[in-house]
Amino acid sequence: MPTPAPPPRGPLDRVPAPVLFVVSGLTLYAGAAVAVGLFGRLGAPAVGWWRIVLAAVVLVAWRRPWRRRWSRRDLVAAVLFGVVLAAMNVVFYVAVDHLPLGVAVAIEFLGPVAVAAITGRGWQERAAIAVAAGGVLLLAGVTLGSGIPREDAVVGLGAVLAAAACWAGYIVLGKRVAGAGAGIDGLAVGMVAGALAFAPFFVSSAPEVLTDVPLLLFLLVVAVCSSVVPYVLDQVVLRRVGTATFSVMLALLPATAVLVGAVVLRQIPTWPELVGLALVSGAIVMTARG
Template structure:
């Protein structure tokens, strides 16, 4: 492709993902999921110090700093439309992170991830065609009802359950927006650069709410190091891999691949957080993952 000034260039996500082009998309998703939820497990340990929403914002802020330093997107000539789409993408991503962390502060990690999958299921059902995509909504609904019912009867405080379910519902909506907007910026050939710009925009939008926690972070190097680990594991690595995969598959197929993620969330939750799932929870996870797999209409 050519840049706006007429020079030949290689798409940013293609340059970053050239070495990954021969790696099967499902394997990339396994790596993405493991790093994503290991980062989430580390983040849980910071909730008592900063609060779950603030940890989500710091994750975005530090990820933006890392990506901006790596990509230096200001060297690229941007149009107003490209910047607007990148900003919308980043704001959806930032909102998803903030409310997801609120969710996992009140619900087990595996359950929260499975419930959040309503977003990808909806994207796959809307963008796909045929009975399988429509039927997937019913299957996913069964899984969600089962998981929500188990959670309500789990002995957790009712207020925690209500807050957790509401936060994860909001995260599901944001995840759907992330997939749709992410495919658009990835298809434009500026995926990782747009990711850097978008994360910076998202961090700025939420800064008035969370910047007050800066004093707690800069005065405690240990907290800052852990936040950086969260940012790299849960944002930089998985979202860069997402941009690589999104250039190779459609939105429906991308949503199908996310069926691999609940299993990784359960494994990480069990090993790191000692959140052992019950059999009804496993059944609900299987239903949600099966619903996503049902929507497969494209090769991955």
């Protein structure tokens, strides 16, 4: 059989992957900072769902994925990818409603570290899990003793661990969607599927959102900054690198989250938190060296 022709290269394919990740991280967490200001109006889970809904509208209008000929396998992969992505958004926003943004992102990073360790072949990838776990335990201990009400801290830590599991699934399924050539079209289909999957829980907020134009515009900013831009860039990079490499490159994101949290939300990390963040980043370096 002849080898399939590679997909055509676009302008973003000429940009170095680390640059794409810096742009992705800055927009992702700038959108998260805006979202935090909306939690008092709708609640964190509902803001996470509207982020997916509006991002799906933007992507479907842009890509018109129905024009593509879908195989059943590719369509199922895109749907699963979207449901995991929507779940990740909802539980992550619950986490950042209870935890500082940088701490939540660092703990959530257990997901990518686990993917890199499982798909890697050297001892350093395996040891990275222990190092990352040490950083997460330190961050969790600081959080529990930081003055945050214990119930809030427990809810936040549980939510961010769930988000870490979803993030791992997002990487694996996203690589499958990108490798099938569906790319951004698969992302559009997936977001529609994710929005529909969680609609029964949050559709009751529709009258309030759709009749409040400023609120709707803020949610649209969150959707574009935190979903459309970073996930489109993810799909571009996933076409170019392997799953483990993609996980390693995500090491740029925790530092970005800390920076955005400090500048926008005034969440200044303590020294123990910085040590925990350094351990997580060290785990990523270990997977990269391996």
